[in-house]
Amino acid sequence: MPKELWKGNEAIAEAAVRAGLEAYFGYPITPQTEVLEYLSRRMPELGRAFVQAESELGAVNMVYGAACTGVRVMSSSSSPGVSLMMEGLSYIAGTEVPAVLINVMRGGPGLGNIAPAQSDYNQAVHGGGHGDYPRIVLAPASVQEAIDLTVLSFDLAEKYRMICMLILDGAIGQMMEPAEMPEMKPVNRKDFGWATNGTMGKRDRRLLTSIYLNPLDEEQTNLRLLTRWKQVQTHEVRYKEYFIDDAEIVIVGFGTAGRVALSAVRTAREQGIKVGLLRPITVSPFPIERLDQLTGQARAFLVTEMNTGQMLDDVQLAVHGRVPVEFYGRPGGVVPFPDEILNEIKRIASAPATAHTDARDAWLTRMTAQA
Amino acid sequence: MTTPANNLVYERPEAFTDMPTHYCPGCTHGVAHRLVAEVLEEMNIMDKAIGVAPVGCAVFAYNYFDIDFVEAPHGRAPAMATGVKRVLPDRVVFTYQGDGDLASIGMGEIVHAAARGENLTVIFINNANFGMTGGQMAPTTLPGMKTSSSQSGRDVETQGYPIKVSEMLSTLEGVGYCVRRSLHDPKNIRLAKKAIRTAFETQVRGLGFSMVELLSTCPTNWGMTPVNSLKFVEEHMIPAYPLGDYKISEAIKQIKI
Numbered sequence: 001m002p003k004e005l006w007k008g009n010e011a012i013a014e015a016a017v018r019a020g021l022e023a024y025f026g027y028p029i030t031p032q033t034e035v036l037e038y039l040s041r042r043m044p045e046l047g048r049a050f051v052q053a054e055s056e057l058g059a060v061n062m063v064y065g066a067a068c069t070g071v072r073v074m075s076s077s078s079s080p081g082v083s084l085m086m087e088g089l090s091y092i093a094g095t096e097v098p099a100v101l102i103n104v105m106r107g108g109p110g111l112g113n114i115a116p117a118q119s120d121y122n123q124a125v126h127g128g129g130h131g132d133y134p135r136i137v138l139a140p141a142s143v144q145e146a147i148d149l150t151v152l153s154f155d156l157a158e159k160y161r162m163i164c165m166l167i168l169d170g171a172i173g174q175m176m177e178p179a180e181m182p183e184m185k186p187v188n189r190k191d192f193g194w195a196t197n198g199t200m201g202k203r204d205r206r207l208l209t210s211i212y213l214n215p216l217d218e219e220q221t222n223l224r225l226l227t228r229w230k231q232v233q234t235h236e237v238r239y240k241e242y243f244i245d246d247a248e249i250v251i252v253g254f255g256t257a258g259r260v261a262l263s264a265v266r267t268a269r270e271q272g273i274k275v276g277l278l279r280p281i282t283v284s285p286f287p288i289e290r291l292d293q294l295t296g297q298a299r300a301f302l303v304t305e306m307n308t309g310q311m312l313d314d315v316q317l318a319v320h321g322r323v324p325v326e327f328y329g330r331p332g333g334v335v336p337f338p339d340e341i342l343n344e345i346k347r348i349a350s351a352p353a354t355a356h357t358d359a360r361d362a363w364l365t366r367m368t369a370q371a
Numbered sequence: 372m373t374t375p376a377n378n379l380v381y382e383r384p385e386a387f388t389d390m391p392t393h394y395c396p397g398c399t400h401g402v403a404h405r406l407v408a409e410v411l412e413e414m415n416i417m418d419k420a421i422g423v424a425p426v427g428c429a430v431f432a433y434n435y436f437d438i439d440f441v442e443a444p445h446g447r448a449p450a451m452a453t454g455v456k457r458v459l460p461d462r463v464v465f466t467y468q469g470d471g472d473l474a475s476i477g478m479g480e481i482v483h484a485a486a487r488g489e490n491l492t493v494i495f496i497n498n499a500n501f502g503m504t505g506g507q508m509a510p511t512t513l514p515g516m517k518t519s520s521s522q523s524g525r526d527v528e529t530q531g532y533p534i535k536v537s538e539m540l541s542t543l544e545g546v547g548y549c550v551r552r553s554l555h556d557p558k559n560i561r562l563a564k565k566a567i568r569t570a571f572e573t574q575v576r577g578l579g580f581s582m583v584e585l586l587s588t589c590p591t592n593w594g595m596t597p598v599n600s601l602k603f604v605e606e607h608m609i610p611a612y613p614l615g616d617y618k619i620s621e622a623i624k625q626i627k628i
Contacts, residue, residue, distance in 0.1 A: 023458050049457035053450065054483035061447035061480070065423070065454025068441045073454070091444050196439040196455075198462045201418040207433050209424075209442035 003178040008143045008168065009034035011179055012076070012102055015150040017042055018184045022071035023049035025062035027081060030114040031170035032104035035076040048187075056081040060088030060101075067097040068208045070195030072154050072187075076102035078170070079120050080111065082128075089163055090129025094210025094221070096194075098157035102150070102166045104173035107333025115333025116169035118255060121310035124167050125284040132222045134229035135163040136236065137284035139254040143177040149281070151182055160232055161194075167283070169306060171256050171335060229285075238281040239290060243269055247276025249348055250294050252315050253304040254280045256335060261304045264341035273349050283311065291318035300348050301325045304341055306334070309360045316359070327359040384408035386417050390434045397590040397597025399554040400428060403496060404435050406564045407467070410571055411438065420463045421455055423448040425477075427469040428502040446477025449484035452491045463574055465492040470511040471501040474534050478510075481540070485580045488545025492570045493582040495536060497551075497612065498589040506592025510534040513611050518592070533611060537584045541617035547579030549618040553586040555604040559614075565628060569619075572626050579620065586612055 006014070013035045016024070024043055026036040036052065043050035049066070053059035059075045066073040077085060082103045092099050105120045107113040124137045136156050140146040146168060153164040191197070196206045212218035242262055244250065253261040258279035268275045278294065280287050294301075300323055303312045308331045316325050328344045330336040353362060383389075386408035394400045411417050420438040424430055426445035433440030443451040448466035456464040473481050473495050484491060500518050501507040507520040511533050515524040537551045548570055552563035563585055570581035586608045588600035595603060 058450040061450035062454035065451035066458045071458045198419045
């Protein structure tokens with residue numbers, strides 16, 4: 001397909017349609033609303049299901065219902081709306097049905113603002129709904145990547161009977177870039193052997209539930225989910241590396257923060273600083289092994305995020321105090337400029353912190369001193 | 372000579388599994404379940420039926436029906452049913468919800484499913500309290516009625532007034548069929564079954580949202596014998612929640628059962 005100019009949110013919507021999306025349920029919230037608007041027109045024209053729900057609670061439970069029938073289903077929202085969906089996500093996870101959710105993140109907590117942020121990393125990767133459950137989380141850094149990962153998310157969700165989330169900040173949702181759409185895939189409704197789509201007189205009844213009243217059964221469910229997660233960790237870790245081969249300083253950043261960092265890395269390279277970038281694409285499963293390898297090579301890590309250091313904790317766990325980890329973040333809906341990250345690279349190149357420095361404390365001290 | 376089979380007047384509906392009941396003695400959930408099962412069987416729609424269970428005493432409703440079932444989060448059954456029905460419009464999708472589930476936490480979902488005219492059937496059990504958690508006040512609890520969370524009796528000054536769900540939903544354009552029946556005696560049980568049948572007929576004809584509210588007993592949490600519970604429905608519930616047809620669209624009035 002030729003490249004066309006696509007807005008991030010609309011590109012995700014169209015990519016989902018081409019991946020065989022059969023039902024979309026959503027609720028308006030900035031900066032995600034274009035997904036809903038686009039699909040409100042696109043889905044009916046293809047004879048597929050679209051409902052503007054009464055709330056994100058309604059939307060996620062419509063997703064849950066449709067997911068139980070085995071069709072490709074999705075919702076999208078932004079931070080406060082995704083918080084409302086956490087109940088449904090926990091049930092979807094506990095019932096082991098596949099579903100795709102897009103979170104076009106904005107500044108928080110609370111009502112926050114509608115500016116681009118990465119403040120829901122922990123909610124997506126580590127927490128959110130109640131109970132023990134893993135989920136796949138993908139973090140695109142461009143409109144093209146948002147398209148590609150949307151398509152991938154349906155395959156992963158089905159393969160592992162698991163929630164697959166895309167987390168992108170409002171910038172990627174709102175900006176336009178040239179991108180190539182995949183070919184339109186025909187809707188391929190599979191009978192998964194677990195789907196509750198009516199016996200139609202051909203099989204025994206099926207039940208989909210997340211209730212296991214006997215704790216021993218629930219324990220087995222928890223272990224089954226974890227065992228499946230081990231497969232995901234083994235097979236699905238994805239990341240991109242830039243200038244990493246001889247890098248002495250390794251920046252770790254996802255989504256827009258990673259993309260801004262790449263500009264800083266290029267400038268620093270022109271100035272002779274041996275710096276590279278690791279950009280996780282799957283923030284869950286996290287590229288722990290790759291970070292472990294890079295610990296043998298890097299003199300220091302710099303984690304850049306549009307939050308107060310949420311992925312930082314995961315990087316520190318992987319690095320395990322063997323080399324210094326530093327942090328630079330712009331929370332609250334502020335997008336860092338490449339120059340800011342370049343300054344951090346230069347600072348680390350000339351006077352690296354020790355492994356004993358608390359990265360977040362040191363960053364907070366620098367941030368508050370500036371103010 | 373007649374064989375016992377020829378004299379068979381009552382048996383377990385085919386739509387039921389062999390599961391022994393977990394409901395308390397005297398509870399009318401079992402009656403409501405049976406009526407739904409009989410209707411599914413009589414209409415020959417078991418193969419196409421997908422049930423959505425609530426959170427509450429009927430959380431295990433799926434154990435009793437020999438059809439596909441899903442289990443919704445508390446109050447969200449109408450949203451989940453919407454998701455199922457929108458992708459499988461030729462299936463028969465119903466929710467079975469209590470008053471805590473439907474009229475308290477799930478009020479948003481039920482109102483909007485009704486307003487959208489979702490082609491679903493809702494069986495709504497009104498027993499004036501939260502049964503499963505041990506008899507707390509529900510939106511449907513009668514004024515002055517003692518529950519474990521309104522121990523001096525529901526004080527409308529601080530705890531508000533009962534919600535009349537059928538009356539409220541009947542104002543919505545999307546609703547095709549909305550009636551209230553009671554399960555306190557055989558005559559009313561027969562009327563309830565006819566209403567459940569009409570509700571499912573509404574759905575298979577694509578005539579919009581259908582709901583049957585069933586006044587029900589909760590002897591355990593009401594602290595009454597089963598017989599006194601039935602009397603309580605007749606003497607106290609029905610005056611507060613009058614039985615009747617709150618909305619029957621013209622097309623549905625033509626249905627002959």
